[in-house]
Amino acid sequence: MKHEIFHYPALEDVRRASEGMDAFLPLAEKTEALFAPLSMGKIQVSNRIAFQPMEGTDGTDEGAPGEWTVRRYQRFAQAGPGMIWFEAVATLPEARASAHQLYLTEGNVDAFRRLTDGIREISLKENGYVPVLVMQATHSGRYAKPHGIPEPLIAYSCPPLEDTPVSVERIVSDDDLKRYEEAFAVTAKLCCRAGFDGMDVKCCHRYLACELLSAFTRPGPYGGSFENRTRFLKNCYRAAAGACEDSGFFLTSRMNVYDGFAWPWGFGVREGGGLEVCLEEPVRLIRELREEFGIPMINVTMGNPYRNPHVNRPYDHGNYVPEEHPLEGLSRMMDGVSRIQHAVPDVPVIGSAFSYLRQHAGNLAAGMVEGGHCAMAGFGRMAFAYPGFVREMREKGTIRPDRACVACGGCAALLRRGEPAGCVVRDREVYRL
Numbered sequence: 052m053k054h055e056i057f058h059y060p061a062l063e064d065v066r067r068a069s070e071g072m073d074a075f076l077p078l079a080e081k082t083e084a085l086f087a088p089l090s091m092g093k094i095q096v097s098n099r100i101a102f103q104p105m106e107g108t109d110g111t112d113e114g115a116p117g118e119w120t121v122r123r124y125q126r127f128a129q130a131g132p133g134m135i136w137f138e139a140v141a142t143l144p145e146a147r148a149s150a151h152q153l154y155l156t157e158g159n160v161d162a163f164r165r166l167t168d169g170i171r172e173i174s175l176k177e178n179g180y181v182p183v184l185v186m187q188a189t190h191s192g193r194y195a196k197p198h199g200i201p202e203p204l205i206a207y208s209c210p211p212l213e214d215t216p217v218s219v220e221r222i223v224s225d226d227d228l229k230r231y232e233e234a235f236a237v238t239a240k241l242c243c244r245a246g247f248d249g250m251d252v253k254c255c256h257r258y259l260a261c262e263l264l265s266a267f268t269r270p271g272p273y274g275g276s277f278e279n280r281t282r283f284l285k286n287c288y289r290a291a292a293g294a295c296e297d298s299g300f301f302l303t304s305r306m307n308v309y310d311g312f313a314w315p316w317g318f319g320v321r322e323g324g325g326l327e328v329c330l331e332e333p334v335r336l337i338r339e340l341r342e343e344f345g346i347p348m349i350n351v352t353m354g355n356p357y358r359n360p361h362v363n364r365p366y367d368h369g370n371y372v373p374e375e376h377p378l379e380g381l382s383r384m385m386d387g388v389s390r391i392q393h394a395v396p397d398v399p400v401i402g403s404a405f406s407y408l409r410q411h412a413g414n415l416a417a418g419m420v421e422g423g424h425c426a427m428a429g430f431g432r433m434a435f436a437y438p439g440f441v442r443e444m445r446e447k448g449t450i451r452p453d454r455a456c457v458a459c460g461g462c463a464a465l466l467r468r469g470e471p472a473g474c475v476v477r478d479r480e481v482y483r484l
């Protein structure tokens with residue numbers, strides 16, 4: 052179904068449109084539910100808003116936070132989300148998704164520490180509380196571009212994703228995977244020293260750990276069965292667990308519960324069912340991560356930003372216009388998040404992809420939290436465009452339409468070019484396409 056650019060000036064317009072297409076979009080009239088504190092075991096968050104990991108491609112050549120990285124996180128700190136889930140930070144030089152992706156090392160750990168200290172100080176001064184800080188540790192796998200050109204390290208040959216016939220040397224060996232697992236131990240130790248409260252073993256958007264979840268066709272110990280496909284992720288957890296002497300330091304993941312590629316090329320899809328969502332394996336995996344590693348929360352997402360970005364972050368501008376209506380994509384995400392939360396009620400779920408609804412995004416976030424469909428709402432593009440939306444919602448219950456994200460894809464376009472990423476509409480003094 053072709054669709055028009057966003058045309059829902061009133062909340063009622065969204066409600067009517069979503070009812071017309073039988074979409075799952077629980078909208079609340081008020082946004083107060085987002086400002087209730089939450090305990091997740093020993094972890095306390097002051098409100099239900101998380102800023103999602105948003106790569107800025109603005110680290111120094113050595114992988115330390117650059118000037119614009121610092122500016123970005125200072126803006127985030129000022130805004131007052133209960134949690135800041137830091138962008139992807141590489142675990143090895145070859146694991147970087149761009150030449151300027153952050154990469155945490157012994158040589159730059161103090162620079163990260165200054166950044167986390169600064170965030171806490173600013174938020175305490177401006178908001179009276181500190182955000183929980185989680186760092187996303189990544190191996191970019193298929194999307195590795197450490198020198199600005201693709202140098203893919205792939206889990207298995209996946210026809211829907213291959214632009215050229217795969218050269219066998221691009222498939223990582225079992226020994227490579229063991230080495231990558233060990234890197235998570237080093238990163239976890241540094242992450243703790245850098246002042247983060249916890250570390251995300253990144254398992255989403257078809258980067259390496261995520262790609263392995265669908266390695267049905269890979270031979271050997273990392274492919275085929277559920278146990279084998281989840282081996283890398285769990286070994287990364289094993290390597291990272293105990294790396295930090297601070298007993299409060301936690302491990303968690305941002306996880307794709309649905310890839311949006313038909314079986315056997317996708318995780319979270321029904322075998323023989325085309326693109327139909329099937330959450331049996333994701334639910335099993337989250338339960339096992341809870342039992343085996345005590346994850347205090349899970350950040351749920353979907354899709355692949357390179358091949359099906361409408362699944363990952365619904366939008367209605369840009370070069371690639373999907374057939375799917377953005378509200379359908381949003382509904383799939385909300386439904387998936389809700390079904391995971393109900394299947395694992397003891398693991399607080401952070402939902403994703405709220406920004407598409409612009410000025411109504413807070414109403415959807417509050418509706419999801421109020422209805423028990425997730426514990427926290429994660430905002431990505433909106434945090435780039437208008438971090439002040441948190442305060443505006445707290446004080447007035449609204450998000451100004453003339454400040455909100457317009458889901459134009461400009462930030463993602465900058466990221467793809469390997470240029471510092473930010474909002475090209477609302478932060479134009481700094482970011483231009």
Ligand SMILES: Cc1cc2nc3c(=O)[nH]c(=O)nc-3n(C[C@H](O)[C@H](O)[C@H](O)COP(=O)(O)O)c2cc1C
Nearest residue numbers: 103104105106138139364404405406430431432462
């Ligand atoms: C420029 C850009 C950078 C991103 N970087 C990351 C990242 O480092 N890690 C991650 O898990 N997701 C990343 N994402 C995905 C977002 O966290 C988020 O899931 C997505 O934008 C949908 O949420 P939204 O509708 O609130 O924007 C990125 C998205 C964009 C547009």
